[in-house]
Amino acid sequence: MRGITDTVKHLIIINVLMFIGTLVIGNRAIFSNLFALHFPKSDMFQPWQIITHMFMHGNFQHILFNMLALWMFGTAVEQVFGKSKFIFFYLSSGLGAVVLTFIVYYIQVMxxxxxxxxxxxxxxxxxxxxxxxxxxxxxxxxxxxxxxxxxxxxxxxxxxxxxxxxxxxxxxxxxxxxRGSMVGASGAIMGILVAFGMLFPNSKLMLIFLPVPIKAKYFIPGLIALDLFSALTGVSIFSPNNTAYIAHIGGAITGFLMMYFWKKDELDKYRWN
Structure with a gap:
């Protein structure tokens, strides 16, 4: 694939293969029960789901937009980070999404x-x-x-x-x-978006339905603000009603914290190859 870094390419391939697997088997429940993230009180919860849910997607639109975002923003971020640091950052953002989701879950349950x-x-x-x-x-x-x-x-x-x-x-x-569950790379990708915004703040981005160029330093915080609004009100702006907005915010916060501390230590001097 042209214009794409190796790690991003491999992540996209893994996600696509997992999605095809759910289609080939024909019974989404089998894959969902095994690999989607279930909550700790659920009989279907397994520790590996903390990682595997990041490679599962609910439908074609879900995987399409996530993989487009991974390609568009992840490639530039990996070129700065290097392979090892990018993988660490990607998975850590996904784990941050899980942590905040579980915290909110327990706040609701107690x-x-x-x-x-x-x-x-x-x-x-x-x-x-x-x-x-x-x-x-x-x-x-x-x-x-x-x-x-x-x-x-x-x-x-x-x-x-x-x-x-x-x-x-x-x-x-x-x-x-x-009995709810969560799938998708969105938490990890929100971390990547934050990294992109902090590395390339003046890059101009735009939405398909709003063809007005906006600098990344305004565009990405705007997306996060919309997710926060939807998480607090339950009102979806652009996404389906079952979107895991809390996971998006968790991934974004984790990405921001890592970038904040790495940039303090002069990020480009500590590239991991």
Whole structure:
């Protein structure tokens, strides 16, 4: 491939092969259960997912835009960093996305756990409830949760009559949060975008639907601000509703912190080959 560095090329190839694998197998659930990032309370969580989710994508549009961004910005960044430092930076940004996502997950989970603590359920029983499959088509249904809960809690000497509507709602939210998953290289790529903006602040960029050149030092913070707005409000501006905005912000913060400290140590004198 012309105009592309080796590491970026290999990362794109790995991502494309993983995406093709999900299509060839024909059952996305197999790949998703194994390689998408699940939350620690989920029965499907595995340690390797912290890395493998970065090479998984939900659909063609998802992988197309991520790989275009990796090619467009990653090539220039790798030319400055060198191969080893680029890989370290890329994966570290992806891990930073995971860390912030998990932190926010626990911030959301803890008050819900308080809400259901009066039920007196054991940790084992709660874990089984939050891992129940309550999906019907593309939607989670609280009626399915109640139907599947009844015989389960009866085995532990509890009855549905003792569960209030507020507690059902809290258990439903816990189930929704726990059974969620995350895929995509977006967190790592947000770190790369930040690096590009700090290395080449005056480079001019533009959106396809807004053909006005904007300097990277304004364009990239603007993208991050939009992600932050969407994360706080739940309102999507350009991305699908299921976009992991918190992961984007985590990757961007990690990328910024690494660049800040590396630039203090005169980045170009410490290139890793």
């Amino acid at each position: 008050p819900l756990m308080v809400d259901v603590s009066s039920l007196g359920y054991s940790d084992e029983l709660l874990n089984q409830i939050v891992n129940l499959d309550i999906l019907e088509g593309n939607y989670l249904k609280s009626e399915i949760l109640e139907r599947k809960m009844a015989p389960l809690i009866a085995e532990y000497g509890h009855a549905m009559s003792s569960v209030s509507n507020a507690e059902i709602k809290a258990l439903f939210e816990l189930n929704h949060l726990t």
